Amino acid sequence: MKLKTLIIDDDPLITILLRKMVEEHESLELAATAENGEAAIQLLRATDIDLVFLDIYMPDMTGFEVLDQVERQERTQIIIVSGSDSHGIEAFEYGVADYLVKPFSRDRFNTAVGKVLTKAKKRSGSSNEISKLNEKIVQYIHSRGIFEFTPFPFREAKLGYIYPMLTSNLDFKKESQALEILDAAEKEGYLTSSFMDSFYCCNSCKSNYLLIRESCPKCGSTCLNAEEQVHHFACGYVGPISDFYKKNSKTLLNKSNSLECPKCNKSLQHIGVDYDKPSTMFSCSSCKNRFQNPVVLAKCTDCQTNTPVENLVKTEIKSYELTHLGREAAMGKVAIDIQEKDELADLMDRSQFARAVEREIERVKHYLVQSSLISLQFTNFQQLQKNIGITHRNSLIRELYQLLLSQLDRSCEITFLTLNTAGIFAPEMDLKRAETVSDTVSQEIADLIYDNFDGFRIDINKVVLPIEENQNVKALLDLMIVGETQKV
Amino acid sequence: MFEMKKNRPEISRKVNISYPDSDRKRYLNQMLISDDMEEIRFDDLKFLKVSSRMYKAIDPDHFREYDAVIIEADDDISTFRLINKIRSHQEKKIYLIPVFLLGLEDEEHVLVHISDGLLTTLSNLEGASYKTRKIQSRM
Numbered sequence: 079m080k081l082k083t084l085i086i087d088d089d090p091l092i093t094i095l096l097r098k099m100v101e102e103h104e105s106l107e108l109a110a111t112a113e114n115g116e117a118a119i120q121l122l123r124a125t126d127i128d129l130v131f132l133d134i135y136m137p138d139m140t141g142f143e144v145l146d147q148v149e150r151q152e153r154t155q156i157i158i159v160s161g162s163d164s165h166g167i168e169a170f171e172y173g174v175a176d177y178l179v180k181p182f183s184r185d186r187f188n189t190a191v192g193k194v195l196t197k198a199k200k201r202s203g204s205s206n207e208i209s210k211l212n213e214k215i216v217q218y219i220h221s222r223g224i225f226e227f228t229p230f231p232f233r234e235a236k237l238g239y240i241y242p243m244l245t246s247n248l249d250f251k252k253e254s255q256a257l258e259i260l261d262a263a264e265k266e267g268y269l270t271s272s273f274m275d276s277f278y279c280c281n282s283c284k285s286n287y288l289l290i291r292e293s294c295p296k297c298g299s300t301c302l303n304a305e306e307q308v309h310h311f312a313c314g315y316v317g318p319i320s321d322f323y324k325k326n327s328k329t330l331l332n333k334s335n336s337l338e339c340p341k342c343n344k345s346l347q348h349i350g351v352d353y354d355k356p357s358t359m360f361s362c363s364s365c366k367n368r369f370q371n372p373v374v375l376a377k378c379t380d381c382q383t384n385t386p387v388e389n390l391v392k393t394e395i396k397s398y399e400l401t402h403l404g405r406e407a408a409m410g411k412v413a414i415d416i417q418e419k420d421e422l423a424d425l426m427d428r429s430q431f432a433r434a435v436e437r438e439i440e441r442v443k444h445y446l447v448q449s450s451l452i453s454l455q456f457t458n459f460q461q462l463q464k465n466i467g468i469t470h471r472n473s474l475i476r477e478l479y480q481l482l483l484s485q486l487d488r489s490c491e492i493t494f495l496t497l498n499t500a501g502i503f504a505p506e507m508d509l510k511r512a513e514t515v516s517d518t519v520s521q522e523i524a525d526l527i528y529d530n531f532d533g534f535r536i537d538i539n540k541v542v543l544p545i546e547e548n549q550n551v552k553a554l555l556d557l558m559i560v561g562e563t564q565k566v
Numbered sequence: 567m568f569e570m571k572k573n574r575p576e577i578s579r580k581v582n583i584s585y586p587d588s589d590r591k592r593y594l595n596q597m598l599i600s601d602d603m604e605e606i607r608f609d610d611l612k613f614l615k616v617s618s619r620m621y622k623a624i625d626p627d628h629f630r631e632y633d634a635v636i637i638e639a640d641d642d643i644s645t646f647r648l649i650n651k652i653r654s655h656q657e658k659k660i661y662l663i664p665v666f667l668l669g670l671e672d673e674e675h676v677l678v679h680i681s682d683g684l685l686t687t688l689s690n691l692e693g694a695s696y697k698t699r700k701i702q703s704r705m
Contacts, residue, residue: 214653214661221662221704222682230676234646242680243661246653 081128081198082109086118086144087159088136092180096131096159099187105195115139122148129194131178134160145172155194209414211247212263213407218243219400220408228274228397236380237279238286239395254284260398262416268404271396278390280378281467287379290387292372294362298384301363302372306355308337308346315341318359322346383464389532391467422472422494425479428555431493434503436551443547450512452502453541453558454520459498462527462534471497478523485519501558509544516540606636608691611698615668615688621648626655634664634698636685645670645677662705664698 083106085096093111100106109125112118115138122130122144132141141158142165156174158165163179175197176190219227229239236253244256263269279286291300305318322337337346337353346352361368375384406412438449456462463471475494482492482500491503504512520538527536541558604615615636616624621644629635635652639645645667655661664682678684682697 217658217662217705218653221701223700223704230679232646232676234643240676240680243653246650246680 080105080107081194082107082126083129083131084109084118084121084125084127085111085131086115086136086141087111087131087133088113089133092133092159099184100131103188103191106191115141115144118144119147122154126151127154128198129175129191130154130156131159132156132174134158134162134165142168142172153198155197157190157194206416208259208262209416211244211259212266212268212416213414214247215241215244215260215263216268216400216404216408216414219398220405224400226397226399227269229395236283236285237393237395238277239275251283254279257393257395260396263404263414264398266403266414266416267401268407268414269398270401271398273394274397275395276392277395278376278387279393280376280381280383281385281389281391281470282383282464283378283381284393285378285380288376288390289379291375291377292360293375293384294360294365294367295369295371295373296367297362297365298373298375299362299364300375302360303363305359305361307357307359307370308353309356310339310341310344310346310353312344312352313339313342315339316356319355385465386532389465389467391470422475422497425475426494428493428495431491431495431501431503432551432555434491435545435554438503438505438545439547439549439551442545447506448508449503449505449545450507450509451541451543451545451554451558452504452512452516453495453543454500454502454516454523455539455541455559456498456500456523457537457539459536462531462536465534466531474527477526481522481526482519485522486515495555495559499559501555503545509542512542513540516542605632606688606691609695611691611695613666613691613694613698616648618645618648621645621651624648624651626652626660627657629660629663630657632663633702634666634682634694636666636668636688636694637681639667639669639677642675642677646680649677649680658705662701664694664701666694666697 083100085093085100085108087093087096090113093113097108097111100108106129109127110121112121113136115136118130118132121127132144134141136144141160145156156172158169158174158177159180159182160177161180163177166177169177175194178186178190215227218224227241229241231238232240235245236250237256241256241260244259245253248255260269260271264271277286278288280288292302293300294302305320307316308319308322309316310322317340319337321340324336324338338344339346344352349355357370359368359370360372374387376387376390377384400408403412407414435451441447442449462474466474475497478500479492479494482502486492486502487504487507489505490507491505493501495501502516504515507515517540520540524536524538527534543554543557545554603617603620606613606615611633612631613634613636614629614632615638617638617640619640629652637645637648649665652663652665653661666683666685667677667681668685668688670678670684672678673684682701683694685691685694
């Protein structure tokens, strides 16, 4: 949020000082300056201004006379700037935001601007999408006097549940964001939650409509024939029930009523006495593979992803109550301001990594040091992510980061350049050692993933680059991502 | 009591149908706006009755001048979409407007839970009127 600011002062020194402070303030934007009342009135009439620094004594009129002549917009706030503090009461009557007595410090300036910003934020309401949605939710709960804001099961909803008001504001594809939005509101203290239900949904798109199917472990086909297995106690023969059908029995009823052991030719009369049925045998119609344990896959009806059921991530649905803060927000007394947070932002600080590399490029100009950059690209990471879901993916990336930290020298700088590329800046590590190190950590990572994700083999593409003088940092980082090892 | 006229007037020929009920202070009258929209006044409140099957054509901005909306629920999906259209509006007066459903038989239907209540008849809007005022006082 940036406030359009107008400075009205006949003193050029004060104008320069204020201009500098305004330009350096991240929430202010200088719209114009005026040296007298007449120019100020014209500017205020012609431009949408959020904040005015207004001098009281000017050659043609006073600051208050300027205010008298202009129909002030509701959004425009005034900070009086005066050499005297004798107009405090009058300023108060005009509803000014603050009163600065010249000379004033930067801290005093910031305090005054802070007051204006708080009011402006309150007036403009919530700033981003998450905040706006949360504002709608708390207003809805409050206006309806809802004690417990509960989701309802609904076939048309992607999650299988809808939250009144909230789900209406989300496209079908983004309906699962409802949970994150409510989570954010809870973290900020507008809502409190209690458990309501938990279920499994698609790891990729969070759809609740999954087709649970048995499939062939070899070819993935779902065209399977199931047959009971028979264990003949007398001779110990175990085989599919069709092996036990008498060859001369013509009807299926006859077949199932008269079993004969293919090994000892004895007739099997009573289950539990002559034989039992220990399991079911499957045969795949596509690849003819025979097996006992089919892979149970959940096929998402929305994104078509097939996920082994044991890899599905549980989703929790909660009901919510308004807190005191939430009620205040619903009544407009508090502005909801929830910043969208990237969960992995701390691991993906590319700018800090670039600065470290840039400093090293400068260093190698002056000192005889050999430093390297290592990039580890997990080329089939997407595939793994599909299986484990975004929440587990983020945990895995954190885990990998910790592993790299433990394996590398303390002087190394590590960041994830993308979700599937880890970048390592290794100061004073020559290319040969960097290659050895990259081999070692790659193996560690591969083992970790293999052990924890059902034997998943991660493909790691290693890139090792020397840091040399006059290199371009941006080009270097791009190379680490695309994986080309040509000289920069 | 509230039989619809077979030949409904066009928007340009708005007709006030008054229902003499001098004993009651509160009165209800209906004004046909189009085949699918009807304005109902009750207890100094303005309700707009709309047909859910018109959800694509209805502009929620039109609800601004009303106190509450009554959706004639022709089918679940169109009713759901119309509620979504109202609740996803950017203007507070519209997205918080009380929404009542007419014509649903199942009191436990999910649509009843995401609206502000179920009406079985238009002849008595006491309950809807009470709820509308309550919501308005907290908006």
